[in-house]
Amino acid sequence: MKAQRPAPGDLIQTEILALLGAAGPLSRAEIAQLLRVGTATVTDHTRRLIGEGFIRELKPHASSGKGRPRVPLQLVPTAAHVLGLRVAIDHLAGVVVGLDGQITDEFRLPLRVAESPVALLTRVLQEQIEARRNTTPIRGVGVAVPGMVDPVSGVVRLSAIMDWHDLPLAAELGRALPVPVLVDNDLRSSTTAELLFGMGRDHDDFLVLGIGDGLGMGVVLERRVQRGADGFSGEFGHLPVDRTGPRCNCGNRGCLQSFVGQTALLERARRAGVELGPGYGLSELVDAAERGEPAVLAVLEEAGELLGRSVAGVVNVLAIKAVKVIGESLVLWPHLGPAFTAAAVAGAIEPLRDLEITVAPWRDTEHARGAACLLLARSGAITRA
Ligand SMILES: [Zn+2]
Incomplete structure (x- = not known):
């Protein structure tokens, strides 16, 4: 036992x-x-x-x-339902989740920038709560935001992608809504869902690597999602790997994400001479990789290798035996994955080389479900007492 x-x-x-x-x-x-x-x-x-x-x-x-x-x-x-909302650059993804963590309903709305974020989120959440008042009353709301969030105060310190600074989101929404509101970083929200309903089933300690435009890392140690001082833990994308590297949006040079973030991959493919067309994005990169364009495959292999080696560093520091990879860039996994896995395993110290790496297809609702799980993880927040 x-x-x-x-x-x-x-x-x-x-x-x-x-x-x-x-x-x-x-x-x-x-x-x-x-x-x-x-x-x-x-x-x-x-x-x-x-x-x-x-x-x-x-x-x-x-x-x-x-x-x-x-x-x-x-x-x-069905005894209680909570609502989770994911804030992304151009849309909101929402889910309603029962006590078993299963999604019972979902919605997606475009994000218009004309309104202030608080006014917009308040309006959307009020409508969603009201619409379910007689069918599935909502006991609490979780919001997952990309960027640095203090989960205790619910203040978004900095979301570069949304251009939000020191936004007291949980307090503002909490004043306007009739239910408790929790706000956290999107990757930590999904890490919470993994702890309750995924990786946490078999592991007390694990990492969740989020790959998208930014890179994040959720860390679970002794069944606690680590938050760090002021909730700033998990900024894996800013691992300094090359002081002569490109300038990163954090102001430093040569951060990991300036080599393997989505924007960086596109830029590197373009510089390698790959025709990506105007307004190109992730899907063009996937197409080029599927066509077997050697320059793209080389860029992705190199990125996978760097990412795997960087993860091995964290694995060795924390003695981690399991990693789950999530995020939008998973569509590139067939081309990133082999080099990633080889480098992560080779870079791990000998007792940690049986590292378990789990990948599952990414769904847009995942961070939203994670946001709902913030409430479930504090079941005290949704009880009547
Ligand atoms: Zn950086």
Whole structure:
């Protein structure tokens, strides 16, 4: 049997909900065994969850031995819904999620820049909450923003891509909306979803590498999503790799993302002589790679190698055994992946070379689901008490 897991108190309740959602009805003893916590802890938390109506007791199984009959507990996924919103450069992606982390509804809206961000988000969220008032009442709202966000205060310190500076988003939305609001960085939001419903099933420590225009890294240690001072952790794209390299949007030279970010890849392909046409973007790069253009394949292979070697550095520092890769640039993974994997494994110290690298198709709703999971991860935020 595995050692008892580190057990941050407020997460246990959520993990019980997540487990029942995935595995179906289980007895308290089975939950305790699967979550690697004590039975008394499970009994304590399930009492509260039954009180909330989030789980219910089923008819006891006849006991096979002498002990008391085992009472299976069942999740009531529809007992509460939360709304997650992803802010992207040109659109908003939203989802409604039940207690089991499953998406029950989703929406997508273009982002117009004419309105102030707070006014726009307030209006959209008010409409969405109101529209569901009689069907699936929303207990809380999570918002995932690209950039540096302090998740405790919910202040967006800097979102270069949105041009937001020191925006107290959680406080402003919280004043206007009838439910609790949590705001965090988009990658950390998705990392929270991974902890509850994905990688966290098998690992107490793991990394989530986000590849898109920027590069981010979610770090989970002892089942906690690491936030760092003021919530600025995870700025993997600004790993300094070459002091003579190109100027990065952070002001420094030669940051990792100025070599392997989406814009950098496009620019490097163009300089290598690849015809990308006016207004080219990621899909043109994918097409060129699929056509087997040698210059593009060389750029992507080199980028994959650099990325893999950089990840190996973090793996070695934190003794990590599992990495999940997410993000828009995953469409390039067939061309980035082989060099990435080879470099990450080769760069890892010997005891960490069985590094597990997981890739799944990227969906636009993922950061939105992550935002919803910010609420689920603090189940106290959505209880009636
Ligand atoms: Zn930088």
